[in-house]
Amino acid sequence: MLSKIIAFLKRDFKSEVSYRFSFLMNLFSILFSIATFFFLSKLIGKSVGFQLKEYGGDYFSFVLIGIAFSSFLGTGLSSFSSTISGAQSEGTLEAMLITPTKVSGIIVMASLWDFLMTAFDVILYLALGSLLFGVNLSKANVPGALLVLILTVTAFSGLGIISASFIMVLKRGDPINWLFGTFSSFVGGTFFPITVLPVWLQKMAYLFPIFYALRAMRHAVLQGFSFMALLPDIAALALFSLIILPISMVAFKKAIKFAKTDGSLVTY
C-alpha cells in the first residue's frame, strides 16, 4: 500500500513541477485573494462586529478561516470525481483498472496530492494572513483544529465519493457537488456568519457539515476553544461521517458495477 501511495505522490509531484509557472500563479492568487478581503474588511470596519462577536469580532480573521478551510472542503468534495474524469479523458484510467489495485484505492490514492496541495494552500493562507495582514493566531488550539479538520475531510470525502459515483455513471454534472459545494458554502457561512441570513435559511445551514466545520475551526483557531467547548461541533461532524461514509461506499460499489455492466467505465 505504501509503495502505491508513494507512486501516486511521485507521479503527481513530477507532473506538478513540470508546470512551475502554475505554482507561482497559485501563490499570487492566494495573496491577492487575501488582500481583497483585507481591504474589504477595512471598508466594512467594525460595523459588523456584533454579528461576529463569537469569533472575536474581526471580519478579516473570520473570512480568512472561511476561505482557507472551505478550499479543503472543496477538495474533499471534488477531487475524487475529478480524478476519475481526468483519468478518463487522459486515457490512463483503463491502464490503471487493468492492475490488481482496487478502483476505490486508485481514486483515494490519486486524490492524496490534491489534499496535500490544499493543506499547503491553507498553511499559506494562514501564514500570509498572520505575517502580512496581522491576523492573530496566538490563541489557536492546534490539536483541536486538526481533529476538526480530520473529521471534516472524512465527512466531505464521503460526499466526494458519492459525487464520484455520479460521475462514474453520468460522466458530467453531479447533483452532490452542486448541493454541497455551491449551496452549502452559501448557507454554511464561508463569507458571512449565518446570523445575517433569514431564519429559514439559517435552519438549512444545520443540515450541512460545512456549517459545523467552519464554526468549529474558527472557534479553535481564532478563539482557542477547548476540546470540551468544541465537542458539540465535533460530535456533529463525527455523526455526518458515520452516516455519509457507508453510504458513499455502497454508492461507489454500485456505480462501478453499473459502469462495468454498461461498458462505460473508461468513457467520458
Next chain:
Amino acid sequence: METERLIKIFYPPRGLLKVVSKSPLKSELTAVDEVSLKVNEGEVFGLLGPNGAGKTTLIKMLCTLIRPTSGRVLIGGVDILQEEDKAKRLIGLATADERNFYWRLTARENLEFFAALSNVPRARLKRAVSEALEQVGLTDAADNMFYSFSSGMKQKLGIARALLVNPRILFLDEPTRSLDPITALGVKQLIRKRFADDQGKTIFLSTHRLEEAEQLCDRIAIMDGGRVIFVGSVGELRKKVTQKDKYIVETKGLSDKWLAKAALRESLHDISLSNIDGNGSWRLEVKTREGDSVSKLLGEIVAGGGRVVSCYKEQCRLEDLFIDLVKGGRSN
C-alpha cells in the same frame, strides 16, 4: 484461456437515467453472442472481424473491464468473475491508444508507476522496469519524456507495461495500428519471435490486418455480429472458403456479339468482365472448380475472333476469403 458461452448485451438506459444521460443505444444490442473459445498455452491467437463485430467488447471482457451478461471466462484456470484480482495478475493488456501514459513523465517513471500499481515488489520494481524496457528495445529512450516518443515507441512502451507482471497471457489490441511498415515489422517480430517463440507466452491479439494475422497467429477466430463464425488456422480458412480457383484472362479483338453472349453468361456464372483500356482489351475473371472450363472458354474466345493476351491462375487473397466468409455468414 477459455470462454464458455460468453454473452454481452448492452441495454439502453431506463427510467431516470434515460432522462439524465444520453446513450447512442435505442434498443438492446448483443455485442458478444455465445462466444466459446479455447486458446492453448503458448499459442498466438488472432481475433479478426469487421468494425462493430464485437472484438473490443470481447477483449475488454477478458481483461475484466466489462462485465459479461452471462457466460464464463477462465484464465489459467481462474474464473475472472469470481476471482478478478487473481485473474488480473495473470494478464497484461496493450492497446493502440497512444494517450494512456503520463505525457510529462519519462518512460521509466511511467512504468515505475504502473509497476507499483501492479503489485510488483519494491525490491524488484526497478529491475522489472529495466527488463521490460530492454525487452521492447527502449532502454536508450528510458529517461526521455513520453511526449517526445514516436507512435512506434509509444506502442512498444504499451507492450512493455503489459510485460511488467510477467503475464501468462498477453492481450494486444491492434498492436500495429497507425505504425509505418518498418516499425510494424519490428513490433511483429517482437511478438512472434521474442514473446511467443522464445518465451512461450500465450498471446491474444486483435487486428484488422489479415496478412498480419497470417504472419503472427497459430490460429484465428473471425467474429461478425457478435458471433464467432470461424476458428482455425489461416490454412484451414483458405480450405474452407476457397472452393473455386480464380483465373484471369486478358483478351483483345472480341466482337460485340461475343461480348453480349459473355455478358449473359456473367449473369449466370462466375465470370466478371471488365474493359481494360477502352481499345478492345478485355479482362475476364473466371471462378471455377474445373480447369477444363477455362480451356473451353479460351477456345471460345479464339473461335469468336479474339486473341488471348494472357491467362493465369490467381491465388485467392486473404482479404477475399475474409469477405467471402463474412458475407456467407450474413446470408445464412
